[in-house]
Amino acid sequence: MLNTTRGILDMNSFDAQALGDADSPLLKKRQKNAGAASVLFYEKPIEMVSASGCWMVDAAGTKYLDFYNNVPSVGHCHPHVVKAITDQLSLVNSHSRYLNELTETYVEKLKATFPNELDNVVMTCSGSEANDLAMRIATHNTKAEGFIVTESAYHGNTEFVTKVSPSAFKSGKHPDHVVAIPAPSRRVYGDDVATGFAEQIRLAIHKLQGRGYDIAAFICDSIFSSDGIFSDPEGFLKPAISAVHDAGGLYIADEVQPGFGRTGDCFWGFQRHNVVPDIVTMGKPMGNGYPVAGMAVRSDLLNSFCNNVGYFNTFGGTPVAAAAALSVLEVIEKEDLQHNAQKVGTYLKEKLISLQETDERIGDVRGAGLFIGLDLCYPESQEANGVLASQVINGLRDENILIGAAGPYGHTLKIRPPLCLSISEADLFGDAISRVLSKLK
Amino acid sequence: MLNTTRGILDMNSFDAQALGDADSPLLKKRQKNAGAASVLFYEKPIEMVSASGCWMVDAAGTKYLDFYNNVPSVGHCHPHVVKAITDQLSLVNSHSRYLNELTETYVEKLKATFPNELDNVVMTCSGSEANDLAMRIATHNTKAEGFIVTESAYHGNTEFVTKVSPSAFKSGKHPDHVVAIPAPSRRVYGDDVATGFAEQIRLAIHKLQGRGYDIAAFICDSIFSSDGIFSDPEGFLKPAISAVHDAGGLYIADEVQPGFGRTGDCFWGFQRHNVVPDIVTMGKPMGNGYPVAGMAVRSDLLNSFCNNVGYFNTFGGTPVAAAAALSVLEVIEKEDLQHNAQKVGTYLKEKLISLQETDERIGDVRGAGLFIGLDLCYPESQEANGVLASQVINGLRDENILIGAAGPYGHTLKIRPPLCLSISEADLFGDAISRVLSKLK
Numbered sequence: 001m002l003n004t005t006r007g008i009l010d011m012n013s014f015d016a017q018a019l020g021d022a023d024s025p026l027l028k029k030r031q032k033n034a035g036a037a038s039v040l041f042y043e044k045p046i047e048m049v050s051a052s053g054c055w056m057v058d059a060a061g062t063k064y065l066d067f068y069n070n071v072p073s074v075g076h077c078h079p080h081v082v083k084a085i086t087d088q089l090s091l092v093n094s095h096s097r098y099l100n101e102l103t104e105t106y107v108e109k110l111k112a113t114f115p116n117e118l119d120n121v122v123m124t125c126s127g128s129e130a131n132d133l134a135m136r137i138a139t140h141n142t143k144a145e146g147f148i149v150t151e152s153a154y155h156g157n158t159e160f161v162t163k164v165s166p167s168a169f170k171s172g173k174h175p176d177h178v179v180a181i182p183a184p185s186r187r188v189y190g191d192d193v194a195t196g197f198a199e200q201i202r203l204a205i206h207k208l209q210g211r212g213y214d215i216a217a218f219i220c221d222s223i224f225s226s227d228g229i230f231s232d233p234e235g236f237l238k239p240a241i242s243a244v245h246d247a248g249g250l251y252i253a254d255e256v257q258p259g260f261g262r263t264g265d266c267f268w269g270f271q272r273h274n275v276v277p278d279i280v281t282m283g284k285p286m287g288n289g290y291p292v293a294g295m296a297v298r299s300d301l302l303n304s305f306c307n308n309v310g311y312f313n314t315f316g317g318t319p320v321a322a323a324a325a326l327s328v329l330e331v332i333e334k335e336d337l338q339h340n341a342q343k344v345g346t347y348l349k350e351k352l353i354s355l356q357e358t359d360e361r362i363g364d365v366r367g368a369g370l371f372i373g374l375d376l377c378y379p380e381s382q383e384a385n386g387v388l389a390s391q392v393i394n395g396l397r398d399e400n401i402l403i404g405a406a407g408p409y410g411h412t413l414k415i416r417p418p419l420c421l422s423i424s425e426a427d428l429f430g431d432a433i434s435r436v437l438s439k440l441k
Numbered sequence: 442m443l444n445t446t447r448g449i450l451d452m453n454s455f456d457a458q459a460l461g462d463a464d465s466p467l468l469k470k471r472q473k474n475a476g477a478a479s480v481l482f483y484e485k486p487i488e489m490v491s492a493s494g495c496w497m498v499d500a501a502g503t504k505y506l507d508f509y510n511n512v513p514s515v516g517h518c519h520p521h522v523v524k525a526i527t528d529q530l531s532l533v534n535s536h537s538r539y540l541n542e543l544t545e546t547y548v549e550k551l552k553a554t555f556p557n558e559l560d561n562v563v564m565t566c567s568g569s570e571a572n573d574l575a576m577r578i579a580t581h582n583t584k585a586e587g588f589i590v591t592e593s594a595y596h597g598n599t600e601f602v603t604k605v606s607p608s609a610f611k612s613g614k615h616p617d618h619v620v621a622i623p624a625p626s627r628r629v630y631g632d633d634v635a636t637g638f639a640e641q642i643r644l645a646i647h648k649l650q651g652r653g654y655d656i657a658a659f660i661c662d663s664i665f666s667s668d669g670i671f672s673d674p675e676g677f678l679k680p681a682i683s684a685v686h687d688a689g690g691l692y693i694a695d696e697v698q699p700g701f702g703r704t705g706d707c708f709w710g711f712q713r714h715n716v717v718p719d720i721v722t723m724g725k726p727m728g729n730g731y732p733v734a735g736m737a738v739r740s741d742l743l744n745s746f747c748n749n750v751g752y753f754n755t756f757g758g759t760p761v762a763a764a765a766a767l768s769v770l771e772v773i774e775k776e777d778l779q780h781n782a783q784k785v786g787t788y789l790k791e792k793l794i795s796l797q798e799t800d801e802r803i804g805d806v807r808g809a810g811l812f813i814g815l816d817l818c819y820p821e822s823q824e825a826n827g828v829l830a831s832q833v834i835n836g837l838r839d840e841n842i843l844i845g846a847a848g849p850y851g852h853t854l855k856i857r858p859p860l861c862l863s864i865s866e867a868d869l870f871g872d873a874i875s876r877v878l879s880k881l882k
Contacts, residue, residue: 092498121475122475
C-alpha cells in the first residue's frame with residue numbers, strides 16, 4: 001500500500017506492514033519491530049550492505065547508482081570522514097560543557113562561509129532540532145507566533161516543526177498560526193516569480209494578522225526541495241525577504257537540503273538569492289551521515305532568547321560531531337566538490353534538457369548544481385503525472401539507479417546524487433532514464 | 442557569572458561570555474563562536490583531550506575521575522563500541538528506508554528488555570526527539586493536551602518538551618496545560634511517599650480539568666534525576682500510575698537517565714516500581730556518546746498516530762546508530778555492568794552513609810546502583826545548602842574529580858559515574874569527598 005502522506009517525500013514510500021514481499025525474514029522483523037513507523041522505499045524494499053562514492057550495494061551484491069541520498073554528500077563512507085570520526089572516537093567524545101579545540105576550529109571554519117551578521121553557531125543533532133530552536137528564537141524575539149511556509153514544505157519532525165511542514169500532514173488542515181503559500185514555480189507565478197512570490201508573502205502576512213497573529217518568521221528551503229525544486233531566476237527571493245522584514249518577521253533559511261555546496265554556484269542556497277538570513281539552519285550532509293546539525297544566528301537574537309530559557313544539547317557539538325563535520329568541509333575543499341557539483345550538474349542538466357526536447361512527457365528541467373528537478377507530465381495537457389514518475393522511479397530501480405520524487409503531485413524527479421558524481425556517472429543516469437522513458441511509451 | 446537557570450542542571454554552569462579566565466585563547470574562541478549558548482562547567486572551564494574508562498584527561502595532562510557524565514556509561518571511548526562504530530562507518534551509513542540487518546538485530550535485543558506490551562520501537566537521534574514524539578503520540582491518542590511533570594523535571598530541549606521541563610525555565614510560569622507536582626521526596630511526603638505522590642497526581646488532574654484540559658500523560662524520569670534523585674521505596678510510583686490511567690492518561694517513562702542498567706536492581710528504572718509504561722523513552726547512554734535515542738511504545742498507540750502524521754528521522758536507526766547501540770548492550774552484558782552498578786553502587790552508598798553519620802552537613806544519601814544523591818545541608822536546620830554543594834563541587838575539582846548537583850536548591854550531589862566503576866575508584870571518591878568536607882569545616 002502506498003504511504004498516503006500528502007507530501008511527496010513519500011511518493012515511493014510504503015508502509016512495511018502492508019508490503020507484499022512477506023517471505024523476507026528481515027522485512028518480517030522490521031514489520032514487527034517498527035510497526036506503523038516502518039516506512040520503506042520500493043514495494044520490494046532493498047537491504048543495503050555496503051556503499052562507496054556514489055554507489056550502494058545490496059545483500060545480493062547488486063550495485064546501485066545513488067541519485068537519491070543527499071546525506072552522504074561527499075560520497076558514501078568517505079575514508080577521510082571515517083578516519084576523522086574513528087580517530088576522535090578513541091580520544092574523547094563528551095559534551096560541550098568542557099572546552100575542546102576541534103569544535104571551535106570547526107565553528108570558525110563554518111562561520112567563515114556565512115555573512116558576518118551570523119556570528120553565533122549552536123550545534124544540534126538533527127535539522128529538526130535546529131529548525132525547532134530557530135523557530136523558538138524567532139517567536140521569542142518578535143513576540144509573534146505566525147509562520148509562513150510553502151505548500152509542500154518539510155522542515156522536520158518535532159511537534160513545533162511539523163506544524164510548519166505541510167508535506168508531513170496526512171490529513172487535517174494547517175494550524176491557525178501557519179499560512180502556506182504556493183511554491184515559487186513559474187507555472188503559478190509566470191516569469192516574474194520574484195514579484196508574485198513577494199505578493200503572496202504580503203497576502204500571507206495579512207491573512208495571519210486577520211487571524212490575530214503577527215509574523216514571527218518566513219521559513220524556507222531556498223531550493224524548495226519538497227515543493228518540487230525551484231531554483232531560478234537567481235535572486236527571486238529578495239523582494240519576499242524584504243516583505244518579511246518590513247512586517248517585523250525574521251527569515252529562517254533552512255539549508256538542510258541545498259547547503260554545503262550542492263547548488264554549485266554558492267556554498268549556501270540563500271546566497272544564490274543575494275539575501276542575508278536572520279537564522280540559517282543546516283543538517284543532513286553536515287557530517288556525511290554522522291548525526292550533526294546546527295544553526296547560525298545573529299548573536300543579538302540568541303542572546304535575548306538565552307536570557308529567557310536555557311538551551312543545551314547533549315550530543316550537539318561534541319568533539320566527534322565536530323571531527324565529522326570538519327572532515328566534511330575539508331573534503332569539499334580538497335576535492336573541489338562545489339565546483340564539481342556545478343560542472344557535472346550543468347552537464348547533467350543540459351543532457352536532460354536535450355532529452356526533454358525529444359520527449360514531451362518531460363515538462364520541465366530546472367535546478368542548480370547537483371540538485372535538479374525533472375517534471376513528468378501528460379504530453380498534451382502538460383499536467384503533472386505522478387503515476388509516470390512512480391513508473392520511472394521503479395524503472396530506474398530496474399536499471400539499478402536510486403531516485404525519488406518531490407512536489408505536491410509527486411511528478412518531479414528529485415535528482416540529487418553525491419557531490420562527487422563524475423561525468424560518466426551522469427551519463428549512466430542520462431542513458432538509463434532515456435531507456436526507461438522509451439520502454440514506458 | 443553563574444548561569445541563572447532555576448533548575449539545577451546548571452548549578453555549576455557558567456555563561457562563557459562572563460567567565461574570568463579570559464586569557465585562554467580557546468575560551469575566547471568559544472565565547473565568540475557560541476555566544477549566549479556557550480554554557481560551560483566550572484568558573485575556569487576545562488579543556489578535555491582524552492578519556493578512557495572512568496577517567497578524563499585535560500590539555501595539561503591532569504587526570505580526572507568522572508563522577509558526572511552519564512553518557513559514556515560503559516566507560517569513555519570503550520574499544521568495543523569504538524570498533525563497532527568504526528567497522529560499520531566503513532560499510533554503509535544510510536537511513537532506515539532501506540532494510541538493514543543490524544538495526545533489526547538491535548531492536549529485537551532491546552525489545553527483549555521491555556514488557557511485552559511495548560512491542561514497537563522508533564529510533565531517533567536524541568532523548569529530546571524521543572520525548573517530543575512520545576508526547577505527540579500521547580496527545581493524539583488521548584485527544585487530551587494536559588501534562589503532569591515534577592517541579593524540577595528536565596525532559597529535553599524542543600519547544601514542546603521544554604514546556605514540560607520546569608528546570609529549563611529561567612523565568613516565567615508553567616503554561617496552562619502543564620501542572621508540576623513536588624518530586625517524591627520524603628521531606629515533602631513523609632514515609633508514605635506512594636500515597637502522597639498519587640494524591641498529588643489526582644490533584645494535578647483536577648487542576649488541569651479546572652483549566653479545561655484532560656490529561657494526555659504523566660511524564661517522569663523514574664529516578665527523578667534533576668529533581669534530586671528519589672529512588673525509594675521501590676514501588677512508590679505504582680499508585681500514581683494507576684491514578685493517571687484511571688483518568689485516561691498515559692504514563693511516559695523517561696529512561697534517558699536511569700535506563701540501561703544504571704540503577705543496578707533492574708535494567709530500566711520503571712521496573713523498580715513494578716509498573717508498565719505506555720511509552721518508554723531512552724537516550725544519553727544508549728550509544729555511549731554516539732547520538733542515538735529511541736522510544737518503545739505499544740503498537741496500537743503508534744498505529745493510530747501514524748495514520749494521522751508521517752514520522753521519519755533521517756539519522757534515526759541507521760546501521761551505524763544500531764552498531765553503536767548494539768555494542769553498548771553487548772558490553773553491558775559481557776562485563777556484567779548492571780551487576781557491577783549494583784555491587785559498587787551499594788558499596789559506595791554505604792561508604793557515604795558512614796560519612797553522613799560523622800558529618801551533620803550531609804542531610805541524606807539515597808539512590809539505586811550507580812545513581813546516588815547526597816544532600817548538603819545546614820547542620821542545625823537541615824535546610825538545603827546549595828552554596829556548600831557548589832563549594833564541594835569545586836573542592837572535588839581540586840581533587841581531580843568531576844561531579845555536578847541537582848534538585849531545586851542545587852544542594853544534591855548527583856553521583857553517577859560510568860557503570861564500570863571499580864571499588865578502588867569508589868574509594869577514591871569517598872576519601873576525596875571526606876577530605877573536601879573536612880577542609881570546608
